[in-house]
Amino acid sequence: xxxxxxxxTILEAFSNIHNSNFKLMISxxxxxxxxxxxxxxxxxxxxxxxxxxxxxxxxxxxxALADVGLSPLPNIALFNSSTPMKVLDYYSSAxxxxxxxxxxxxxxxxxxxxxWFTTFDKESIQEKLEYIISLxxxxxxxxxxxxxxxxxxxxxYERIAADLAHQLDIL
Numbered sequence: 015x016x017x018x019x020x021x022x023t024i025l026e027a028f029s030n031i032h033n034s035n036f037k038l039m040i041s042x043x044x045x046x047x048x049x050x051x052x053x054x055x056x057x058x059x060x061x062x063x064x065x066x067x068x069x070x071x072x073x074x075x076x077x078a079l080a081d082v083g084l085s086p087l088p089n090i091a092l093f094n095s096s097t098p099m100k101v102l103d104y105y106s107s108a109x110x111x112x113x114x115x116x117x118x119x120x121x122x123x124x125x126x127x128x129x130w131f132t133t134f135d136k137e138s139i140q141e142k143l144e145y146i147i148s149l150x151x152x153x154x155x156x157x158x159x160x161x162x163x164x165x166x167x168x169x170x171y172e173r174i175a176a177d178l179a180h181q182l183d184i185l
Contacts, residue, residue, distance in 0.1 A: 029055045041066070128157060
């Protein structure tokens with residue numbers, strides 16, 4: 015969690031949801047930064063759980079407890095050029111996530127089938143969150159399973175090796 019990721023936009027979206035049937039689980043290595051952000055969102059106090067995971071194993075265990083992951087990021091080249099590691103972590107546990115609607119993500123996932131795309135603004139994120147909250151547990155689980163299948167089909171060592179070999183042949 016850092017300033018570049020504009021996490022306050024996500025907090026604004028959550029604070030405007032017309033349903034309190036959610037729990038936002040946040041793991042951060044910078045609790046002071048998070049505490050500073052949360053001052054402006056007192057209505058989320060009862061819906062947020064803060065974790066201080068120390069190891070990758072602890073983080074993956076926390077992810078496995080989630081129903082849905084969050085990975086919407088601002089629309090900048092740094093974030094649009096590759097799949098965030100947390101998306102890979104979510105889908106390795108078949109946890110579906112909300113992610114940025116960009117060309118890279120769309121090359122892997124399908125909106126409302128294997129993920130949920132959103133533009134990075136509080137209204138769009140809020141709308142997508144409210145939609146997901148309205149789904150049944152089974153519908154959410156199916157998106158996670160389809161996303162995991164799609165990720166494993168597209169991002170595997172065999173496919174990556176073939177793409178690398180193709181690029182080397184071009185050179």
